[in-house]
Amino acid sequence: MLPKGSADSITEDHLQLTTPSLARRMACWFYEGMLLFGVVFIAGYLFGTLSQTKHAMDNRHGLQAFLFLVFAIYFTWFWHKGQTLAMKTWHIKVVDASGKALSQSRALLRYVLCWVWFLPPIVAAFPFQLPAPFIGLLVVVWVFVWAIASKFQLHGQYWHDVWAGTQLVDVQKKP
Numbered sequence: 001m002l003p004k005g006s007a008d009s010i011t012e013d014h015l016q017l018t019t020p021s022l023a024r025r026m027a028c029w030f031y032e033g034m035l036l037f038g039v040v041f042i043a044g045y046l047f048g049t050l051s052q053t054k055h056a057m058d059n060r061h062g063l064q065a066f067l068f069l070v071f072a073i074y075f076t077w078f079w080h081k082g083q084t085l086a087m088k089t090w091h092i093k094v095v096d097a098s099g100k101a102l103s104q105s106r107a108l109l110r111y112v113l114c115w116v117w118f119l120p121p122i123v124a125a126f127p128f129q130l131p132a133p134f135i136g137l138l139v140v141v142w143v144f145v146w147a148i149a150s151k152f153q154l155h156g157q158y159w160h161d162v163w164a165g166t167q168l169v170d171v172q173k174k175p
Contacts, residue, residue, distance in 0.1 A: 017169040019157060024091075024170075036071070076108045106166065117143055
């Protein structure tokens with residue numbers, strides 16, 4: 001977390017850590033989603049080949065569990081290193097509350113807590129057996145609400161970052 005007295009930046013060892021704008025963080029989030037299509041394609045192909053799945057609906061829960069694990073490995077690995085490819089593109093880095101690199105356990109905790117982007121509307125819709133387009137709309141609305149909620153956090157961080165003891169920082173080269 002960022003210290004009191006500075007709403008969006010801290011100075012530590014002459015290094016300025018600033019929270020990127022919500023627009024940049026969301027652009028990075030969308031870009032990450034596009035890049036994950038490749039990860040899903042390769043992981044799905046590997047799973048389908050190894051499990052000899054003939055139909056898309058066969059083993060779907062197994063595939064979902066496998067993708068959950070693949071995403072956990074992907075994000076934990078890259079966040080432990082500081083950035084995913086999308087984060088590098090948008091000059092955003094994830095660090096712990098003191099500005100240091102994440103441990104793998106903290107990166108894994110952040111991954112689990114990041115599911116708050118999707119799970120609440122899906123879990124809320126589950127008992128009502130709503131059609132997929134309506135669930136998709138609920139997810140989009142919830143993503144918007146969750147992103148805007150960061151505006152109500154003292155340092156502008158996402159709430160799951162606060163809970164995980166992490167922060168997103170701007171690593172753009174200053175002129």
